[in-house]
Amino acid sequence: MVNVVIVGGGISGLATAYALKERAKEADMEIELLVLEKENRFGGTILTEKIDGFVIEGGPDCFITEKPWALELSKKLGIEDRLLNTNEENTGTFIFSDGKLHRLPEGTILMVPTNFVSFITTGLMSWPGKIRMALDLIIPKRCESDDESLASFVRRRLGQEVLDKIAEPLVAGIHAGNPEEMSLKSTFPRFIEMELEHRSLILAILARKKKMQAEMKNAPIPKRTYFVSYVGGMVDLIDALAAAIGSKNLLLGKKVLNVEEKTRVHGQKPVYEVNIEGERPIQTDAVIFTTPAFVTAEIIEDLDKSVAEKLRAIPYASSATVSLAYEKSSIPHPLKGFGFVVPRIESRKIMATTWSSSKWAYRVPKGYVLLRAFVGGAQHQKYAMLDDEHMIRMVRTELKDIMGIEAEPVLTKVYRWEMGMPQYTIGHLDRLAVLEQQLAEHSGLFITGAGYRGVGIPDCIHNGTLTAERVFEFLKKKF
Numbered sequence: 420m421v422n423v424v425i426v427g428g429g430i431s432g433l434a435t436a437y438a439l440k441e442r443a444k445e446a447d448m449e450i451e452l453l454v455l456e457k458e459n460r461f462g463g464t465i466l467t468e469k470i471d472g473f474v475i476e477g478g479p480d481c482f483i484t485e486k487p488w489a490l491e492l493s494k495k496l497g498i499e500d501r502l503l504n505t506n507e508e509n510t511g512t513f514i515f516s517d518g519k520l521h522r523l524p525e526g527t528i529l530m531v532p533t534n535f536v537s538f539i540t541t542g543l544m545s546w547p548g549k550i551r552m553a554l555d556l557i558i559p560k561r562c563e564s565d566d567e568s569l570a571s572f573v574r575r576r577l578g579q580e581v582l583d584k585i586a587e588p589l590v591a592g593i594h595a596g597n598p599e600e601m602s603l604k605s606t607f608p609r610f611i612e613m614e615l616e617h618r619s620l621i622l623a624i625l626a627r628k629k630k631m632q633a634e635m636k637n638a639p640i641p642k643r644t645y646f647v648s649y650v651g652g653m654v655d656l657i658d659a660l661a662a663a664i665g666s667k668n669l670l671l672g673k674k675v676l677n678v679e680e681k682t683r684v685h686g687q688k689p690v691y692e693v694n695i696e697g698e699r700p701i702q703t704d705a706v707i708f709t710t711p712a713f714v715t716a717e718i719i720e721d722l723d724k725s726v727a728e729k730l731r732a733i734p735y736a737s738s739a740t741v742s743l744a745y746e747k748s749s750i751p752h753p754l755k756g757f758g759f760v761v762p763r764i765e766s767r768k769i770m771a772t773t774w775s776s777s778k779w780a781y782r783v784p785k786g787y788v789l790l791r792a793f794v795g796g797a798q799h800q801k802y803a804m805l806d807d808e809h810m811i812r813m814v815r816t817e818l819k820d821i822m823g824i825e826a827e828p829v830l831t832k833v834y835r836w837e838m839g840m841p842q843y844t845i846g847h848l849d850r851l852a853v854l855e856q857q858l859a860e861h862s863g864l865f866i867t868g869a870g871y872r873g874v875g876i877p878d879c880i881h882n883g884t885l886t887a888e889r890v891f892e893f894l895k896k897k898f
């Protein structure tokens with residue numbers, strides 16, 4: 420009999436396990452804990468491969484430092500010295516529009532301009548588009564408080580052209596999502612706060628910039644860039660977490676099939692039986708599901724059909740990343756930037772490309788470059804599951820058209836993420852509240868992970884930590 424089984428060993432599962440162990444240690448309480456992961460490695464979507472001196476990311480290549488939780492965890496794990504800033508001499512993002520790569524106007528924060536000279540002079544936007552965007556300064560704020568799509572919000576405040584050329588590829592692109600369906604409340608609640616507080620997004624961002632400049636006057640130069648990774652790639656975080664949790668609490672190759680609730684003894688909390696493929700079942704006081712929502716649905720189907728149905732209603736989009744390494748001398752492009760995004764209205768077959776070796780140090784041997792293209796997402800699903808040969812050919816054709824690259828890559832790697840990215844569609848938070856209320860009727864069952872309250876790595880860590888606290892309180896009452 421154990422106290423807690425955590426299903427899934429991605430960042431959410433490991434962060435939850437770590438937080439629970441730390442919390443128990445602090446309270447001098449013994450908690451028997453097991454993380455069950457179906458694959459033969461931990462990390463889930465976080466996957467780094469090291470091949471011939473190249474460091475290749477299959478999934479995420481960084482996290483944002485604006486949300487503190489991943490940085491704080493790195494400090495606790497003692498891997499602060501492994502953190503890697505972006506190469507600031509190459510900073511800048513490009514947008515592919517009308518057959519050309521345009522530098523995103525300097526000072527654009529998310530999709531809002533703060534440097535008027537660079538915005539007025541950019542060839543990316545038409546004059547009517549620029550004028551429409553400036554109307555944000557006088558348009559009144561929205562009074563209704565119901566959820567709205569990202570597209571509707573951007574169209575209303577900044578106009579259709581900003582939506583098509585900047586917000587769709589750059590902002591919705593973070594979620595590989597369709598802005599017409601994305602819930603603003605669940606994905607970018609900060610935009611709502613900005614509108615409520617300042618009416619205009621431009622005024623809100625300018626106020627924030629001014630505040631930050633004032634704060635920075637007396638503060639030391641910030642140590643961290645907006646995006647950070649680790650010297651050895653994102654897997655450094657997974658390795659450090661696994662080492663801190665300890666191998667006796669971590670089991671690989673354990674696919675959870677279902678969970679049963681054992682007969683309740685009157686007045687006592689239920690005991691759960693976790694059934695694992697090809698193994699003996701494990702009895703436990705609590706189960707934390709960190710698996711994608713549709714997998715969790717399958718596991719608890721027999722226990723609660725209604726909860727399973729609600730979990731299944733959270734849609735997921737498929738995507739793929741294609742990494743290509745080249746001899747530097749064979750690339751006609753200067754690669755001065757972090758990469759480019761491709762608006763859907765351009766009707767191309769890739770969503771974006773990161774110039775990985777420009778963005779990060781320690782990614783390639785001397786004399787080589789590494790590029791990483793994104794394929795699929797909610798709006799281009801059909802391309803994400805092509806076989807390697809077709810996918811690489813397609814990406815190379817796109818890179819030839821967009822960047823003029825004709826050379827043979829010296830290395831190619833394709834990673835497919837089938838149903839890998841949860842989509843928070845309009846009304847997501849309201850539906851989640853109902854789901855969580857229903858799940859609470861099964862005392863001892865918990866859910867956390869990218870499917871619910873934030874897909875980014877810092878959010879997964881934060882929500883895992885909050886869940887660990889709730890589980891700790893639950894166990895404390897039980898003991």
Ligand SMILES: Cc1cc2nc3c(=O)[nH]c(=O)nc-3n(C[C@H](O)[C@H](O)[C@H](O)COP(=O)(O)OP(=O)(O)OC[C@H]3O[C@@H](n4cnc5c(N)ncnc54)[C@H](O)[C@@H]3O)c2cc1C
Nearest residue numbers: 427429430431457463464478479480675868869874875876
């Ligand atoms: C291509 C791509 C790029 C991304 N880039 C970024 C980025 O740059 N920055 C960022 O912050 N975020 C990024 N994200 C998002 C982020 O990586 C994910 O949201 C996050 O890693 C999800 O972690 P998780 O632990 O919640 O889920 P997962 O990583 O999906 O982990 C779930 C785990 O459960 C396991 N599992 C499944 N079924 C079972 C079962 N039956 N029994 C036992 N185990 C099971 C899986 O094998 C997996 O290990 C990206 C996502 C993708 C797909």
